[in-house]
Amino acid sequence: MRVETTTLEGPPVTESSAAFIERLRAVAGDADVLADPQQLRLYMYDGSIDRALPIAVVLPRDAAQISRVVRLCHDEGVHVTPRGAGTGLSGGSIPLCGGIVLSSARMKAILAVDLENATATVQPGLVNLDLSKHLAPFGFQYVPDPSSQGACTIGGNVAENSGGPHTLTGGVTTNHVLALEVVLADGERVRIGSPAPDPPGPDLVGVMCGSEGTIGIVTEILCRIVRTWETVRTLMVAFESCRAASEAVSAVISSGIIPTAMEMMDHPALGAIEAFSHAGYPVDAGAVLLLELEGLEDGIDRAAQRVLGICRESGATEVRLAKNDEEREALWKGRKKAFGAMGRIGPSYYVQDGVIPRTRLPEMLDRVEEAARKVGLRVANVFHAGDGNLHPLILFDERDPDQTKRAIAAGEEILRACIELGGSITGEHGVGMEKRDYMALQFPPATMEAFHALREACDPERTLNPYKVLPSGLGCAEGGKRQKTLAQMQEMAHQAAAAGDAY
Numbered sequence: 001m002r003v004e005t006t007t008l009e010g011p012p013v014t015e016s017s018a019a020f021i022e023r024l025r026a027v028a029g030d031a032d033v034l035a036d037p038q039q040l041r042l043y044m045y046d047g048s049i050d051r052a053l054p055i056a057v058v059l060p061r062d063a064a065q066i067s068r069v070v071r072l073c074h075d076e077g078v079h080v081t082p083r084g085a086g087t088g089l090s091g092g093s094i095p096l097c098g099g100i101v102l103s104s105a106r107m108k109a110i111l112a113v114d115l116e117n118a119t120a121t122v123q124p125g126l127v128n129l130d131l132s133k134h135l136a137p138f139g140f141q142y143v144p145d146p147s148s149q150g151a152c153t154i155g156g157n158v159a160e161n162s163g164g165p166h167t168l169t170g171g172v173t174t175n176h177v178l179a180l181e182v183v184l185a186d187g188e189r190v191r192i193g194s195p196a197p198d199p200p201g202p203d204l205v206g207v208m209c210g211s212e213g214t215i216g217i218v219t220e221i222l223c224r225i226v227r228t229w230e231t232v233r234t235l236m237v238a239f240e241s242c243r244a245a246s247e248a249v250s251a252v253i254s255s256g257i258i259p260t261a262m263e264m265m266d267h268p269a270l271g272a273i274e275a276f277s278h279a280g281y282p283v284d285a286g287a288v289l290l291l292e293l294e295g296l297e298d299g300i301d302r303a304a305q306r307v308l309g310i311c312r313e314s315g316a317t318e319v320r321l322a323k324n325d326e327e328r329e330a331l332w333k334g335r336k337k338a339f340g341a342m343g344r345i346g347p348s349y350y351v352q353d354g355v356i357p358r359t360r361l362p363e364m365l366d367r368v369e370e371a372a373r374k375v376g377l378r379v380a381n382v383f384h385a386g387d388g389n390l391h392p393l394i395l396f397d398e399r400d401p402d403q404t405k406r407a408i409a410a411g412e413e414i415l416r417a418c419i420e421l422g423g424s425i426t427g428e429h430g431v432g433m434e435k436r437d438y439m440a441l442q443f444p445p446a447t448m449e450a451f452h453a454l455r456e457a458c459d460p461e462r463t464l465n466p467y468k469v470l471p472s473g474l475g476c477a478e479g480g481k482r483q484k485t486l487a488q489m490q491e492m493a494h495q496a497a498a499a500g501d502a503y
Helices: 015-028 037-043 063-076 128-138 154-160 204-208 242-254 267-277 297-313 325-336 338-344 358-374 401-420 436-442 445-458 486-498
Strands: 056-058 080-083 100-103 110-114 119-122 177-183 189-193 217-224 231-239 261-266 287-295 318-321 348-351 378-384 392-396
Touching (some): 015 056, 119 128, 242 287, 242 358, 267 287, 267 338, 287 325, 297 318, 338 348, 338 378, 338 392, 348 401
Parallel strands (some): 056 100, 080 100
Antiparallel strands (some): 110 119, 177 217, 261 378, 378 392
């Protein structure tokens, strides 16, 4: 039995879907199932620009409950879309095919902290920042720090393999996850990974990180935690242009000093950020670099002065070293709240997440500007300059279908440019439904076949987060162009479901 897919007008209330919801309530518990249309609308979106409604939302309280729900959906051919906090930026938690949304919002406990072995065991709904706050009194921290860390969940971070400003030296989520408990597509609960470093066998934890809920649903995470550094120095450096700031990034790293964070904001972004956060950024600058050094007290000031010297040699027009924690927090607040600040210069934004070698930043930023200019839209740039992870924010009005179409076209051109320059279509936001049809631009057919084979082996019925990550023929046109509208894709999904085909 296949439950009907949904439209933006609301989920169809049919005999089959109503009967399924009753069975779902019996398995999950009436209090943990939402089916009211107004409640469902809260789960129709994430941080991207697409929308779709589920027929029901389940808010489980433990792994056993997740297992029962997933088994029921597997047996009845109902699609399951896992969801963390809904802060994702590539459509990964949008229930494109209807079915149910499985939210981890109630599973937010810190189950154990082992300081001797430097690990913490958490549930997937735990907010990222809450783990570091809990660890701070013990002198420890959890390194991955997405800009949305005050809202995003660690389970969502695992799904997307999230990064953040401070992962330049520490790595992304997969580098900080040792083991996982996972519910498979048929409802079976398994554990993968090990508390011990480098366990034998294939790296199944690495496979799960970044799989976006398409091969299993994470229900428990064993995180690697690290001691906080003795001393931190935060530097703000202004330049006349993004090109000069980009050259300074390469010069600093070439010197042998690797900051823990190197963030860049361009002129359009600075004005919006400063008006929003009053962080103290020079709004007349062409670009600003926010750098952070962490280490031992002995020697860190010499390193900071050396970095400032290199920046001056690269044409810096203003340099500033944060004098205290208050100044440091103000500078970082501006960067962390940058996306929200865009509302001051445009009603909507479409953010991309391409990656290029950092030595090609100047060229890539020119390509970003050209892509926006071609479609007649503005763009602001806020990104992780140290590892070449771009976040161009294309400003548009989502109430205007033509502007939306033009924003998507600019985003595609930016991703194509990233690939041409030796980079990737995503660094930390994931593929989701947004970049799904561009995967074939980056990977050769043999690699794509291997990806599909893995997914087929883990979820042969293809009920877990369908139409995400891998092209499936739905909304996939020649060259990977995203030409079909969401409504068209939903109609195709509905037809496939009616024919008994989850894909």
